[in-house]
Amino acid sequence: MTAGLSTDAYAELRESVVTTIWNELDPLGEHIENTERIPYDLVLPVLRSCGAFGLLVPRAYGGSGLSVSQYLPILSEFAKIQGGIRAIVHVHNSFAHALSEIGSEEQKAEILPGAATGDKSLAFALTEPENGTGADLSTTARRDGDDYVVSGRKWLITNSDIASHFLVFAKTSPQEVSALLVPRDTPGFSIKPLPETMGCKGAEHGELTFAEVRVPTSALVGAEGEGQAHLERALEISRVFIAASSLGTATQALDLSLTYAQERVTFGKPIAERQAVQRYLAEMAIDVYALRGMLADAAAKWDAGRRIPAESSMVKQFGLEAVGRVTDRALLVHGGIGYTRRHPVERLYRDARLNWLEEGTPTIQYLVAARELLGGYTFDDVFDALTV
Ligand SMILES: Cc1cc2nc3c(=O)[nH]c(=O)nc-3n(C[C@H](O)[C@H](O)[C@H](O)COP(=O)(O)OP(=O)(O)OC[C@H]3O[C@@H](n4cnc5c(N)ncnc54)[C@H](O)[C@@H]3O)c2cc1C
Incomplete structure (x- = not known):
């Protein structure tokens, strides 16, 4: 709780x-x-x-x-x-x-x-240039006396320019992933920037190289080999955080579109009076409303001490699709000027695209949600609060 x-x-x-x-x-x-x-x-x-x-x-x-x-x-x-x-x-x-x-x-x-x-300040170092995440990682942490020796590469690591500590996921045996805390100034650990991103500009998502980086065994977070389980739990709630980011961006795109539609006049009337534009606005609101409800459900379950792998993958996936539709419609409502930097909808559209990637791509969300469904997950509890 x-x-x-x-x-x-x-x-x-x-x-x-x-x-x-x-x-x-x-x-x-x-x-x-x-x-x-x-x-x-x-x-x-x-x-x-x-x-x-x-x-x-x-x-x-x-x-x-x-x-x-x-x-x-x-x-x-x-x-x-x-x-x-x-x-x-x-x-x-x-x-x-x-x-x-x-x-x-x-x-x-x-x-x-x-x-x-x-x-x-903190950074989460999972993604690798040459391998997939989880069991496919190629970064290793070899035990040597009272130390681990970390070798490998990570990239796309947010906050890499300011982080004092990195939570690094590495293989401690061919089958086992472990999590280790690596301070920024550890010898053998180097960081270089990657090119600027499409959206969410200005934050650095750099490339990390671990060349025989030595950290004490006390750097291990949790027990050796528990990294995969920790990773899944951390991503489970962090996916909900990404969905909340989708909600914020979508809500802002809707608010800006409501204002603009009432101000922009064509053929003698605000475009908000046109049924076709009203449909865009209503569709945006439906996505925002649905996402708010899913987020409230997922957050209440987590706060009550429950695991929510199915909910978190579904809300993460729905959130990115919703913010994609909403920012797309926001551009349509704004017409040509919305494609310029005069209006923030252009930035919201680009910023939202990161939500497809953070905490796993859509194929991963489908995989987790389907695994839970096939494992017996049901929706029975969703309406429990309404049952009298
Ligand atoms: C701006 C930014 C910030 C980021 N910040 C961080 C961070 O702080 N920490 C961090 O660790 N990572 C971070 N990432 C990385 C991000 O989490 C990954 O890019 C994302 O999870 C996808 O992994 P990948 O890039 O290795 O893509 P890939 O795994 O190469 O995937 C490419 C495509 O193949 C599909 N695919 C790959 N493997 C499979 C499979 N087994 N089955 C089916 N489909 C598959 C994917 O869905 C995708 O469509 C960041 C990325 C960006 C762009």
């Missing part, structure tokens, strides 16, 4: 973060898009001061200890503004959440207080 913050404390925190998002971070969006760089000297202090880094860090370690139900609306708000900022907040909090669940007391005491304030 995750109780989260009290209602009053949560309302205060949420209002403060949302105000910061719109007053202090949103105005930096155009500069980030133009330069394809996040001005960390401006952005990081703002994220620190509003508590964005500590949202999912337990209160015992100085964070806000939000429940998932409380975190989703805040992450969703970040997904309305420039996407690179959302990516930083998402990856940092997902890692902190995973470490708070599976890390040892020593690891938590060492990292989480700094993670809560943003003095330590």
Whole structure:
């Protein structure tokens, strides 16, 4: 069970973060898009001061200890503004959440207080250039006395330019995956940038090389060989976080389209009075409404202490399809000027495309959802709350 913050404390925190998002971070969006760089000297202090880094860090370690139900609306708000900022907040909090669940007391005491304030920043290193994820990884961590020696390559790792710690998934035997904490300054560990991305610009997603990188056995997170199980649990909830990002971007695209449709006049009438345009708006709202409901269900189940592999894959997949449809329709409502940078719908469309990739592609979501269905998952409990 995750109780989260009290209602009053949560309302205060949420209002403060949302105000910061719109007053202090949103105005930096155009500069980030133009330069394809996040001005960390401006952005990081703002994220620190509003508590964005500590949202999912337990209160015992100085964070806000939000429940998932409380975190989703805040992450969703970040997904309305420039996407690179959302990516930083998402990856940092997902890692902190995973470490708070599976890390040892020593690891938590060492990292989480700094993670809560943003003095330590975190990255999740799974994806590889030459192999698939999970059991297919080629990065190895060989036991040598009181150390592990990590060798291999990762890429597309968000926050690679600012992270103080990397949660690295590596094979400790041909059959077993383990998770290890590797500090940024460890000898043999090097990081280089990759080319700029289509959307969510400015955040770095670099390439990591581990050339016989030595870390003590205390760097192991959980037991040796438990990496695959930890990975699945971390991705299970992080997929819900991606769906919440889809919701934020879709909601913003709908709001902007509602405003624009009432302002833009053709043939003597606002286009909002045309039935064809109304249909676009209604379809966008249906996607937003359905996604909100799925997210509320998934978050309530997780906060009640349940595992949700089927729900998380389904909501992640539905979310990316929904935000794809909604941002597509937002462009249609805006007409030609929507294709320019005059309106943020152009950016929302590009930012949303990352949601196809983060925490696994559609084929992986189909695989997990089908595996759960064939394993006996049913929808019976969805209407339990309504049964009288
Ligand atoms: C901006 C950005 C940020 C990212 N941040 C991170 C991060 O912080 N940490 C991290 O670890 N990763 C990160 N990633 C990587 C991302 O999670 C992966 O790109 C994504 O999971 C897909 O993996 P891949 O790139 O290896 O694609 P591939 O595995 O090469 O997939 C290519 C295609 O083949 C399909 N495919 C592959 N294998 C199978 C299979 N066995 N069965 C069926 N279909 C298959 C895929 O669905 C896809 O359509 C990031 C990526 C981007 C673009």
